[in-house]
Amino acid sequence: MGLWAKFKARKNRCHTCSVDGISGKLIGRFPNLKPIEPIKFGNLYQCTKCGHFWFLPEHKAFLHRIRDEILPLAQAWKEGEFFVGNDILGVLKEIGGVENYYKDQIFVPCSVIEKSGIRAEKAIILISKNPPYNWPKKELIHWADEITSVQISPFALPHNVRKASMEKREESMGFSPVGIIDDNEEEYTLGCQSHFFDFKGVKGKDVRLSGREKKWKKVVFPGTADAYYFVDWFDGCEKLLSAEWRNNDVR
Ligand SMILES: [Zn+2]
Numbered sequence: 001m002g003l004w005a006k007f008k009a010r011k012n013r014c015h016t017c018s019v020d021g022i023s024g025k026l027i028g029r030f031p032n033l034k035p036i037e038p039i040k041f042g043n044l045y046q047c048t049k050c051g052h053f054w055f056l057p058e059h060k061a062f063l064h065r066i067r068d069e070i071l072p073l074a075q076a077w078k079e080g081e082f083f084v085g086n087d088i089l090g091v092l093k094e095i096g097g098v099e100n101y102y103k104d105q106i107f108v109p110c111s112v113i114e115k116s117g118i119r120a121e122k123a124i125i126l127i128s129k130n131p132p133y134n135w136p137k138k139e140l141i142h143w144a145d146e147i148t149s150v151q152i153s154p155f156a157l158p159h160n161v162r163k164a165s166m167e168k169r170e171e172s173m174g175f176s177p178v179g180i181i182d183d184n185e186e187e188y189t190l191g192c193q194s195h196f197f198d199f200k201g202v203k204g205k206d207v208r209l210s211g212r213e214k215k216w217k218k219v220v221f222p223g224t225a226d227a228y229y230f231v232d233w234f235d236g237c238e239k240l241l242s243a244e245w246r247n248n249d250v251r
Pocket of ligand 1: 013014015016017047048049050051052
């Protein structure tokens with residue numbers, strides 16, 4: 001805690017800290033990166049040369065540098081407890097979540113109304129073992145306790161489409177296509193991991209998997225969500241939110 005408070009971002013990062021991530025297998029080659037303390041499911045590291053902080057997740061496949069502008073948020077995550085009530089969990093269960101490759105984050109797309117009255121139409125509730133450490137815009141990061149209520153978003157893709165999109169590996173750099181088709185038999189291709197669909201009036205709720213496996217049609221890359229709400233990983237969340245019965249769901 002004291003260490004976090006004392007941290008002052010140095011303008012010049014050392015050579016090690018000029019990159020965003022290091023393979024977990026190579027940590028031993030960077031003696032300047034020292035483990036400091038556990039934070040929830042992972043471990044916090046700090047660079048002895050320039051003071052920057054790093055996060056090692058439970059899976060230990062990568063050590064991630066916590067970007068300077070995200071650091072206060074990572075600290076708030078470490079110090080806070082973020083959970084939602086049973087009423088909200090009930091809606092999330094209905095929508096269904098998909099786990100990432102490392103099975104340490106579950107994404108549930110929905111629409112959120114905040115205590116401030118703000119409505120995020122394309123929101124992701126992120127049940128996470130990891131703090132935010134590298135995020136395109138820090139303004140998109142929010143906490144579970146900002147949520148008043150959650151609803152199904154018309155832009156959210158059906159659960160089996162999201163699952164297929166999450167599990168699809170890259171065919172080429174940044175391109176992991178999944179074919180979908182809308183109610184008018186128009187085909188599209190999700191260009192990479194997608195939770196929402198909003199393209200020329202066609203919404204997530206209007207599409208289903210096409211089964212196409214090559215000769216991809218009309219590639220659509222997803223825009224960013226309006227907001228991400230962090231919820232702490234809790235016992236049984238995978239089972240609750242990625243319910244087995246959904247594997248037989250034929251939408
Ligand atoms: Zn450094």
